[in-house]
Amino acid sequence: DSGVTQTPKHLITATGQRVTLRCSPRSGDLSVYWYQQSLDQGLQFLIQYYNGEERAKGNILERFSAQQFPDLHSELNLSSLELGDSALYFCASSVGGESFTEAFFGQGTRLTVV
Amino acid sequence: DQQVKQNSPSLSVQEGRISILNCDYTNSMFDYFLWYKKYPAEGPTFLISISSIKDKNEDGRFTVFLNKSAKHLSLHIVPSQPGDSAVYFCAATNTGTASKLTFGTGTRLQVTL
Numbered sequence: 001d002s003g004v005t006q007t008p009k010h011l012i013t014a015t016g017q018r019v020t021l022r023c024s025p026r027s028g029d030l031s032v033y034w035y036q037q038s039l040d041q042g043l044q045f046l047i048q049y050y051n052g053e054e055r056a057k058g059n060i061l062e063r064f065s066a067q068q069f070p071d072l073h074s075e076l077n078l079s080s081l082e083l084g085d086s087a088l089y090f091c092a093s094s095v096g097g098e099s100f101t102e103a104f105f106g107q108g109t110r111l112t113v114v
Numbered sequence: 115d116q117q118v119k120q121n122s123p124s125l126s127v128q129e130g131r132i133s134i135l136n137c138d139y140t141n142s143m144f145d146y147f148l149w150y151k152k153y154p155a156e157g158p159t160f161l162i163s164i165s166s167i168k169d170k171n172e173d174g175r176f177t178v179f180l181n182k183s184a185k186h187l188s189l190h191i192v193p194s195q196p197g198d199s200a201v202y203f204c205a206a207t208n209t210g211t212a213s214k215l216t217f218g219t220g221t222r223l224q225v226t227l
Contacts (some may be wrong), residue, residue, distance in 0.1 A: 002157060002159070004157070008159075016126075033214060033215070035217075039146045041217035041219060042118075042203065042218055042220055043158070043203065043215075044217075045214050045215065045216065045217075048214050056214045058214065086194075090157055090158070092157075092158075092215075102148060102160045102163060103157045103160070103215060104160065105157030105159070106157050107155070107156055107157045108156075108157050114131040
């Protein structure tokens with residue numbers, strides 16, 4: 001158990017809909033990262049938050065947005081869903097700050113868009 | 115632009131032998147490298163890392179080698195065990211920036227009996 005909790009584990013929704021994925025980081029971790037893993041692909045970095053502020057942005061679509069709340073949990077919002085958005089979405093957390101520390105991953109949310 | 119590349123999608127090794135997983139990177143700003151292991155239906159799990167000031171880091175059966183001039187790193191598993199069968203991701207970061215990890219596409223290792 002990495003200490004990072006993601007909900008829900010599975011999500012099936014229709015095209016055009018909007019969903020919210022939730023992540024609770026490990027206790028004490030200030031950084032939260034979101035990654036997308038499509039079929040047989042590597043993990044694509046989407047976005048990072050550090051202590052409530054956006055810190056880095058990757059290949060995140062405009063239809064996607066995220067935020068980190070004062071209690072440090074994070075949500076990834078995916079809207080106007082398309083079939084190609086079907087993927088595993090992972091959240092990771094790390095202590096963050098000035099020096100790099102290893103990131104710990106949650107079990108992921110498997111999103112299926114039908 | 116794939117800045118971290120794992121050119122072997124899969125690798126099969128006999129139990130007890132050495133597994134060598136390779137990774138190449140293109141971004142010379144990367145200064146910290148990690149290997150993650152992933153089982154099906156689970157998130158990636160940190161395995162071992164190496165800073166660019168070193169050329170080798172060892173942790174039990176796992177050793178990571180870094181060749182900065184070739185922009186190449188490798189993970190050696192000796193001896194390989196059936197429980198090592200998983201997908202292995204190489205990742206890299208620049209610790210001076212936002213510290214996000216850039217991942218390779220993974221290598222599926224199968225350790226056979």
